[in-house]
Amino acid sequence: xxxxxxCTTCLCFGQKNLISYEDLKYLLHNNLQEDDNFLAxxxxxxxxxxxxxxxxxxxxxxxxxxxxxxxxxxxxxxxxMEIETDDVTQYNLINNSISQYLNKEGSxxxxxxxWVKNLCNIYITVTDTKPYNPLKKDYVMQIVPxxxxxxxx
Numbered sequence: 001x002x003x004x005x006x007c008t009t010c011l012c013f014g015q016k017n018l019i020s021y022e023d024l025k026y027l028l029h030n031n032l033q034e035d036d037n038f039l040a041x042x043x044x045x046x047x048x049x050x051x052x053x054x055x056x057x058x059x060x061x062x063x064x065x066x067x068x069x070x071x072x073x074x075x076x077x078x079x080x081m082e083i084e085t086d087d088v089t090q091y092n093l094i095n096n097s098i099s100q101y102l103n104k105e106g107s108x109x110x111x112x113x114x115w116v117k118n119l120c121n122i123y124i125t126v127t128d129t130k131p132y133n134p135l136k137k138d139y140v141m142q143i144v145p146x147x148x149x150x151x152x153x
Contacts, residue, residue, distance in 0.1 A: 021097035077150035081143040091139045
């Protein structure tokens with residue numbers, strides 16, 4: 001029983017820094033300043049802040065020499081996001097956390113597409129890492145908000 005609790009605690013603690021459905025929902029509905037505060041609390045470091053282009057880039061180094069890079073661009077009242085990672089846990093967390101909210105999923109060539117009900121469209125591209133490592137993949141997830149999703153000021 002103790003081992004199960006320890007493993008569950010480690011798994012939950014390890015995923016608290018990763019982006020899930022609830023995090024996407026929060027980030028797409030709040031302005032860049034709120035997103036800055038939220039991501040700093042999760043442990044992300046702001047690498048680029050360009051107020052002229054309304055773009056932010058955040059980075060987090062994870063165990064196992066993996067990383068997550070999150071880019072947010074504000075365009076009027078909409079936030080567009082891109083998550084780049086080589087951590088399969090981040091990829092799995094996105095897939096698992098959106099699964100109950102999916103309206104439609106499919107693929108266009110090598111791109112997996114997900115239409116998340118009343119939130120966004122997610123386009124995921126999976127490629128081999130460079131230099132090639134059979135145990136790692138590069139994941140690029142582009143998040144486009146639904147037409148009714150706007151930021152709060």
